């Protein structure tokens with residue numbers, strides 16, 4: 001079987017990725033891998049369907065999918081042999097290898113139901129371990145960075161267009177729907193996750209779902225959302241105020257959270273431990289007496305998935321390297337009163353940190369009706 005070449009756009013470096021996975025198999029004393037994770041499948045083969053697995057061996061590059069994707073598999077994944085199965089994935093694995101092989105599979109990427117289908121396939125000995133594709137995905141290449149930049153830019157344009165149309169009296173749900181609509185109209189192929197619009201006391205719930213609460217004058221509103229462009233995600237948070245700012249205490253909290261964000265970005269550089277970046281933000285909040293209200297980790301990698309490696313958190317063993325794209329999102333949540341979170345995306349570059357967001361992090365104002 002031949003090695004896949006670049007896709008029709010000539011933009012994806014798919015052969016290099018396949019080569020790296022084959023090398024990882026050799027290094028782990030394996031004959032190949034079964035790749036099950038949807039983002040891993042897309043990264044390695046270009047296939048973007050909702051149901052597909054890759055069988056990678058020294059001379060094997062097989063995309064297993066179902067009849068809905070017969071044509072799409074050929075279009076998106078030239079060079080991969082597509083095998084169409086109906087029912088069991090096991091049918092696609094049989095007869096691919098002339099002799100018994102040792103194949104790696106990532107247990108975190110396969111369901112128990114799927115495992116039951118493949119466990120007894122003849123001539124395959126399974127070895128469970130972390131996906132080598134996930135490791136490759138940590139550092140983004142130029143094409144991926146372009147897509148991520150486009151997703152960040154689109155989200156910021158949407159935010160700027162959306163904000164003037166908001167008025168107090170609108171519900172969180174309506175505000176979130178309008179933001180999603182604006183993103184889609186500007187060209188996003190989807191939202192990276194369910195948009196968060198949390199007003200008033202609900203802002204103290206870091207992952208609140210938008211509900212029927214109406215935005216009222218004086219409310220602090222946390223807006224956290226992201227777009228998908230070319231399969232790649234963005235993720236940003238801003239903290240808004242309904243009406244003119246009046247509250248000095250909240251202004252102090254906002255300044256502390258923004259200071260934590262800036263300190264974290266300054267700590268970002270190739271070779272930096274992600275826990276040190278998390279600590280840089282936490283130290284600023286600690287000086288302001290707010291550290292106990294920062295209840296989650298500082299950030300995460302972003303790429304084909306909105307949450308992927310590395311983790312920027314207390315206790316994380318991850319180390320930053322050039323090409324990683326991460327979020328920095330300190331927040332302060334005062335129970336019963338509300339919250340402020342500010343989230344930017346940052347590319348780790350040879351010089352340090354390249355902030356991908358361009359919008360300021362000051363409180364933005366929503367007009368009162």
Ligand code: ZN
Nearest residue numbers: 224235236343
């Ligand atoms: Zn976010």
Ligand code: ZN
Nearest residue numbers: 235327329343
């Ligand atoms: Zn995030």
